[in-house]
Amino acid sequence: MRYCFLRFPEGKLKAATLSYDDGIRADIRLSETLNRYGMKGTFNINSGSLDGKDPNRLRIEEIKEHLLDHGHEIAIHGERHLAPGIVTPSVGIADALNCRTDLENIFGRIIRGMAYPDTGITKMHGGNSAEAIKAYLRDLGIAYARTLAGDNNTFMLPTDWLAWMPTAHHNNPKLMEWVEQFVGINEDNIRWSGKYPRLFYLWGHSYEFDNNQNWNVIERFCELIGGKADTWYATNIEICDYVNAYHSLIKSADGNRIYNPTLKEIWLCVDHQIYSVRSGETLVLP
Numbered sequence: 001m002r003y004c005f006l007r008f009p010e011g012k013l014k015a016a017t018l019s020y021d022d023g024i025r026a027d028i029r030l031s032e033t034l035n036r037y038g039m040k041g042t043f044n045i046n047s048g049s050l051d052g053k054d055p056n057r058l059r060i061e062e063i064k065e066h067l068l069d070h071g072h073e074i075a076i077h078g079e080r081h082l083a084p085g086i087v088t089p090s091v092g093i094a095d096a097l098n099c100r101t102d103l104e105n106i107f108g109r110i111i112r113g114m115a116y117p118d119t120g121i122t123k124m125h126g127g128n129s130a131e132a133i134k135a136y137l138r139d140l141g142i143a144y145a146r147t148l149a150g151d152n153n154t155f156m157l158p159t160d161w162l163a164w165m166p167t168a169h170h171n172n173p174k175l176m177e178w179v180e181q182f183v184g185i186n187e188d189n190i191r192w193s194g195k196y197p198r199l200f201y202l203w204g205h206s207y208e209f210d211n212n213q214n215w216n217v218i219e220r221f222c223e224l225i226g227g228k229a230d231t232w233y234a235t236n237i238e239i240c241d242y243v244n245a246y247h248s249l250i251k252s253a254d255g256n257r258i259y260n261p262t263l264k265e266i267w268l269c270v271d272h273q274i275y276s277v278r279s280g281e282t283l284v285l286p
C-alpha cells in the first residue's frame with residue numbers, strides 16, 4: 001500500500017493562479033505585471049458592463065488584446081453582478097446564464113469558470129441554499145466557482161469546485177508570510193501523507209491597487225512566487241481541468257496499474273518518485 005499524489009504538468013509539486021474581478025481598467029496593468037513574471041490569471045467579467053458606457057470598464061477589444069491574447073482566462077461574474085444567495089433562483093440563473101452566453105458569443109470560446117458576484121454564497125436570503133445554487137450552476141455547465149471569506153494557508157486543492165476557496169485576498173495581512181511558507185515547501189521537506197500538491201490562489205480587484213496605491217504588493221507577490229521551476233503558472237480553468245483529468249485515472253485495486261483515459265499527460269508522485277502516464281497508456285508501477 002503506497003500513497004499516490006497528483007503532480008502538475010512536468011511533475012511540478014506546486015501551482016499558482018490568480019482571480020481578479022469586475023473587468024476594470026486596472027486589469028491591464030495587472031495583466032502586464034503577470035506577463036512579466038510568466039504568471040497566469042483569471043479575469044471575471046460582467047457581460048452587462050461591456051456596452052462601453054462606463055469608462056472605467058475594459059472594452060471588448062481591450063479584453064482580447066490585454067487578457068486573452070496573453071493566455072489569461074476570462075470567466076463569468078454575473079451579467080449584472082447579483083449575489084445568487086440573495087436573489088431568487090430564476091434571477092440568479094439568468095444572471096449566470098446570460099453572462100456565460102454573452103461572453104461565449106462575444107469572445108468566440110467556451111467559458112466554464114465563475115467567480116461569485118457580490119456576497120455570492122456566503123449570505124443567504126429568501127430560502128436560498130448554497131447546495132441549490134451549486135446544483136443550478138452545475139446544470140448551467142459551470143465547472144468551478146470561486147467563493148471567499150475562508151483564507152487559509154493549507155494550499156490544498158479544492159474538494160468542492162463550486163465553492164473554490166482562494167488562499168488569500170491580496171490585502172490579507174498574512175499574505176507575505178504565507179507566500180514565504182509556500183515557496184519554502186519542496187519535495188524533500190514534506191513526507192508521506194503530506195506529499196499532496198500545493199496551490200497558491202490569490203484574488204482581489206485590480207482597482208484596489210490604484211485606490212490603496214499598493215501595486216508593490218502584487219509586484220512583490222509575483223517576484224516571490226514567479227519564475228520557480230517547481231511551480232506551474234496556470235489559469236483557474238487549466239487547474240480545474242488538469243485536476244479533473246487526474247481524478248479520471250483508472251487504477252487497479254492495488255493501485256499498481258494506472259490507466260489514463262484522458263487526452264492529457266498526467267503526472268503523479270508515488271513513494272517519492274515522479275511518474276507520468278500519457279493519454280491512452282497504462283503505467284505499471286515497479
Ligand SMILES: [Zn+2]
Pocket residue numbers: 021022077081117118
Ligand atoms: Zn465583483
